[in-house]
Amino acid sequence: MPAVNKRTYNTTIRRGEAPRLVCAAAHRLFSAQGYLATSIDDIAAEAGVARPTVFSAVGAKPAILKAVVDQAMSGDDLPVPLADRPWYVEAVEEPDPRRAVRLHARNMRHIQERVAALLRALEDAAAVDRDAAALNDQVRRQRRAGLAGIAADIASKAELRCDEQTLADLLFVLPPDTYYRLVLQEGWSPAKYEAWLADLLERTCLVVS
Numbered sequence: 308m309p310a311v312n313k314r315t316y317n318t319t320i321r322r323g324e325a326p327r328l329v330c331a332a333a334h335r336l337f338s339a340q341g342y343l344a345t346s347i348d349d350i351a352a353e354a355g356v357a358r359p360t361v362f363s364a365v366g367a368k369p370a371i372l373k374a375v376v377d378q379a380m381s382g383d384d385l386p387v388p389l390a391d392r393p394w395y396v397e398a399v400e401e402p403d404p405r406r407a408v409r410l411h412a413r414n415m416r417h418i419q420e421r422v423a424a425l426l427r428a429l430e431d432a433a434a435v436d437r438d439a440a441a442l443n444d445q446v447r448r449q450r451r452a453g454l455a456g457i458a459a460d461i462a463s464k465a466e467l468r469c470d471e472q473t474l475a476d477l478l479f480v481l482p483p484d485t486y487y488r489l490v491l492q493e494g495w496s497p498a499k500y501e502a503w504l505a506d507l508l509e510r511t512c513l514v515v516s
Contacts, residue, residue: 325364326374327384328354333365334375338424342372342432342439369438376429376446379421389453398457404465404513411457412505415478416497419486426483454478466514474512481507 332354336345347368351358365371378384381392389395394417398410429446432439458475461467467474481504489495489503509515 325354325356325360328356329361329365329371330375330378330384333371334379334425337372337375337428341428342368343436369442372429372432372439373442376422376425376442379425380418380449382417382421390456399460402464404461404515405509407464408461408509408513409505411461412501412508415482415504416486416501419482419490419500420497423483423487423491427487451475451479461512468512468514477508477512 329350333345333350336349336353345368347361348358350371351361354361356364361371365374374384381387381389390399394410394414398407398414401407401410426446429439429443433443434440455475457478458471461474462471469477485504486500490497490500495503
């Protein structure tokens with residue numbers, strides 16, 4: 308796994324910056340070396356803060372992991388639901404089914420850029436860590452619900468070659484695994500992945516005259 312260069316302790320951090328620094332550092336470390344191999348001391352060093360600051364800013368490791376996953380899914384720490392994000396609304400409000408599929412593929416690509424390695428680390432940790440397992444189950448349920456909504460949106464705009472549940476299953480399974488393997492392991496560009504995913508979904512799921 309790629310090494311992460313640890314940062315020196317920064318005594319000039321402004322009030323309110325610590326949570327962002329801690330979460331950003333944890334995201335890098337969890338993605339690069341895994342959840343179990345990352346300690347609070349590692350996170351503190353990478354964030355450039357004192358060890359007690361990690362706890363006061365975000366919490367213990369399970370709380371940090373949850374915060375990191377939540378922020379990675381949405382793209383930031385703003386209290387705005389995913390379904391209310393402009394890029395999500397754009398795809399849902401697009402009337403043309405092919406264009407809607409491509410917008411959803413674009414959104415899934417950008418989400419996977421942030422979460423693919425993190426979700427792999429979470430799944431690995433879930434096998435041996437109770438807190439990680441509970442969070443992994445929660446994340447899977449949230450993803451299931453969100454992707455079922457996307458499948459319903461696509462189904463409302465065009466006849467499907469498959470049933471809606473099958474489309475939801477494909478959306479749930481395809482992006483994390485295929486992005487991780489094709490982009491992070493095989494060296495595809497994110498743009499190539501996005502085009503491939505959109506084309507695959509359009510060809511296998513849509514009946515468009």
